[in-house]
Amino acid sequence: MSASNISIVTKQASSAGVSGRTRLMGVYFLNLLGDGSSNTQGTINLRNGANVSAPVLWSIGAPKPAGGMSIDVPDAGILFSEGIFIDIVSLTPTTSVTDVTLMFTGGAAA
Numbered sequence: 001m002s003a004s005n006i007s008i009v010t011k012q013a014s015s016a017g018v019s020g021r022t023r024l025m026g027v028y029f030l031n032l033l034g035d036g037s038s039n040t041q042g043t044i045n046l047r048n049g050a051n052v053s054a055p056v057l058w059s060i061g062a063p064k065p066a067g068g069m070s071i072d073v074p075d076a077g078i079l080f081s082e083g084i085f086i087d088i089v090s091l092t093p094t095t096s097v098t099d100v101t102l103m104f105t106g107g108a109a110a
Contacts, residue, residue, distance in 0.1 A: 004105045004106070005105065006103050006104070006105060007103070007104055007105065007107075007108075007109060008101060008102070008103055008104075008109075009101070009102050009104070009110070010099060010100065010102075011086050011099075011100050012098055012099055012100075014052065014085075014087050014088045015085070015110070016050050016084075016085050016086075016110035017083075017084045017085065017086045017100070017102050017109070017110055018080070018083050018084040018102060018104050018107040018108065018109060018110055019050065019083045019107055019108050019109075019110045020083055020106065020107035020108055021079075021080070021082070021106055021107060022079075022080050022083060022084060022104045022105065022106040023076060023077035023078065023080070023104060023105045023106055024046065024058075024073055024077050024078045024080060024084065024102060024103070024104050025072070025073055025077040025103045025104055025105060026070065026071060026072045026073055026102075026103035027044070027046075027060065027070070027073075027100065027101065027102060027103070028068065028069070028070045028099075028100075028101040028103075029044060029060075029062065029068065029069055029097055029098075029099060029100045029101065030066075030067070030068050030097070030098050030099045031062035031063065031066050031067060031068075031069065031096055031097055032066050032096055032098055042061075042062045042088060042089060042090045042097035043059060043060065043061055043062065043088075043089040044062065044086065044087070044088055044089075044097055045058075045059050045060075045086075045087040045089060046058040046059075046060070046078075046080070046084055046085075046086065046087075046102075047084070047085040047086075047087055048080050048081060048082050048083075048084070048085075049082040049083060049085055050083055050085055050110075051085055052085065052087050054082065054085050056087075057078060057080060058078060062096065062097045066096075077104075077105065080107075083107060083110070084102060084104070084107075086100050086102070088100065
């Protein structure tokens with residue numbers, strides 16, 4: 001059980017998710033059909049900072065087939081000392097990963 005309140009932020013594209021020092025407690029995302037004919041795998045890179053050039057602390061492969069996935073981070077979560085930038089990488093011209101939701105403590109939704 002967490003000793004502090006959990007905050008939530010949802011983003012539909014690559015962008016800053018959380019500003020300031022934070023601990024990531026969980027992630028939920030949707031992986032949709034990418035090109036209309038087959039499921040395409042995307043990747044979510046969670047970066048320690050406010051932009052796409054910040055170092056990646058966690059890279060999550062969105063599995064095939066399409067659907068939602070929830071990942072709980074055990075214990076005290078993952079510390080992002082400079083905030084969290086959500087970097088969504090698609091393997092096709094159309095986006096396969098949408099609606100990335102972060103559950104976190106500390107920091108503030110960006």
